[in-house]
Amino acid sequence: MVYSKNASILSITRHGINYYTKAAFSCISQLNRKSAYAAAGVLIVGFLLFVLIYDGVGFRNLSFIFSKLKLPNVNINGQIFNQEALKDASSLGISIKSVQAEPVDNRTAKIRVTFNVYNPNKGTVMLESISYNVYSQSGRIVSGDIGEKPEGFVGSQANIFPIVGNTTLAIGDERTITRDGPRAADWKNIIGKSAAYTINGTFSYKQTSSFQSSGGENNFSQKFP
Numbered sequence: 001m002v003y004s005k006n007a008s009i010l011s012i013t014r015h016g017i018n019y020y021t022k023a024a025f026s027c028i029s030q031l032n033r034k035s036a037y038a039a040a041g042v043l044i045v046g047f048l049l050f051v052l053i054y055d056g057v058g059f060r061n062l063s064f065i066f067s068k069l070k071l072p073n074v075n076i077n078g079q080i081f082n083q084e085a086l087k088d089a090s091s092l093g094i095s096i097k098s099v100q101a102e103p104v105d106n107r108t109a110k111i112r113v114t115f116n117v118y119n120p121n122k123g124t125v126m127l128e129s130i131s132y133n134v135y136s137q138s139g140r141i142v143s144g145d146i147g148e149k150p151e152g153f154v155g156s157q158a159n160i161f162p163i164v165g166n167t168t169l170a171i172g173d174e175r176t177i178t179r180d181g182p183r184a185a186d187w188k189n190i191i192g193k194s195a196a197y198t199i200n201g202t203f204s205y206k207q208t209s210s211f212q213s214s215g216g217e218n219n220f221s222q223k224f225p
Contacts, residue, residue, distance in 0.1 A: 003020070009023040011202070013063070013064070015171070016070065018028070023120075032065045035047075047184030051170050057126070064204050067201065071221070075123060086139075089121045089123065089125065089207045090120045090121055091205070091218055092118065092119055092120075092127065092163065092205050092218075093117070093118040093120060093205065094114075094115055094116070094117050094118075094130070094203055094220050095115065095116045095118075095222065096114075096115060096197075096199055096222050096224040097114040097115060097172075097223050098112075098114045098224075099111070099112070099113050099114075099134065099197050099199070100112045100114075100193070101191055101193065101195075102160065102177070103119075103179075103191050103217040106179070107178055107179045108177065108178050108188065109173070109179075110174055110175070110177075110178055111134070111141070111142055111175055111176075111177050111190070112169045112172055112173070112174040112175075113132060113134060113142075113172060113173055114170055114171070114172035114198055115130060115132075115170070115171055115172070116168050116169075116170055117130075117161075117163060117165075117168065117169045117170075117171060118167075118168045119164065119167060119168075119169075120166065121164055121166075121207070122165045123165050123207065124162050124165060125162075125163050125165075125205055125206070126160045126161065126205060126206045126207070126215075127146055127147065127160065127161040127162075127163055127164070127169065127171070127203065127204075128148070128149045128159075128203075128204040128205055128215070129145060129146060129147035129148055129149045129159075129204050130145070130146040130147065130171070130173075130201065130202075130203045131144075131145050131201045131202050131203075132144055132145075132146075132199055132200070132201035133171075133196055133200055133201055134198075135197065135198040135200075136182065136183070136186040136190065136195050136196070136197060137185075137189075137196065138182035138185040138186045138194060139181070139184060140179055140182065141182060141183045142177050143174050143176045144173045145173070146171060146172075146173045147160060147214060149204050156160065177190075196223065196224075197223065197224045198222070198224075199220075199221070199222055199223075199224060200218070200219070200220060200221035200222070200223065201220060202217055202218065202219050202220070203217070203220065204217040204218075205216055
């Protein structure tokens with residue numbers, strides 16, 4: 001007798017959920033997609049509560065109803081977040097793509113340093129900042145910063161660079177240098193594109209999943225060319 005009553009309620013619930021789900025999803029063309037999904041969820045929950053209260057079944061039969069229902073599957077844009085994508089993620093890899101100097105006049109020049117930053121992970125990793133120094137044979141000729149490391153949870157996200165998994169981002173910085181100090185001794189080589197450089201510094205990055213956020217700060221030192 002109890003099973004018969006449960007079966008009757010199950011039949012009512014199925015038909016009610018299917019009806020209201022179809023009604024909600026028919027609004028997708030007129031409403032925002034996320035709003036339509038939310039409306040469908042609210043209608044389903046409301047209908048279940050109505051059935052439980054109206055028929056006096058109580059929550060003792062709720063597990064029976066859910067075990068028998070076959071609710072429609074919803075796949076938003078065909079994508080499901082992969083929580084494993086950033087599990088045990090590796091650090092970004094950084095290399096020097098180019099160091100280019102262009103004279104402005106006899107005493108000043110523009111020098112541009114371009115980095116290749118590789119993300120070896122499956123998920124997207126955020127490059128926050130690169131701080132670097134460029135040395136020629138006579139000493140340091142320029143220093144610079146790319147991006148800005150946010151402070152806490154309220155830091156600006158404007159200067160953070162997302163790098164999709166298994167891709168490389170080329171990112172550069174340009175500075176003006178003058179013909180003085182250690183630069184004067186190597187000026188001809190710098191302008192003539194024959195100087196040998198050592199570039200060192202640090203870079204910081206952040207990886208974010210739906211449940212956690214982590215990152216790091218690494219040092220680097222490389223020669224170019």
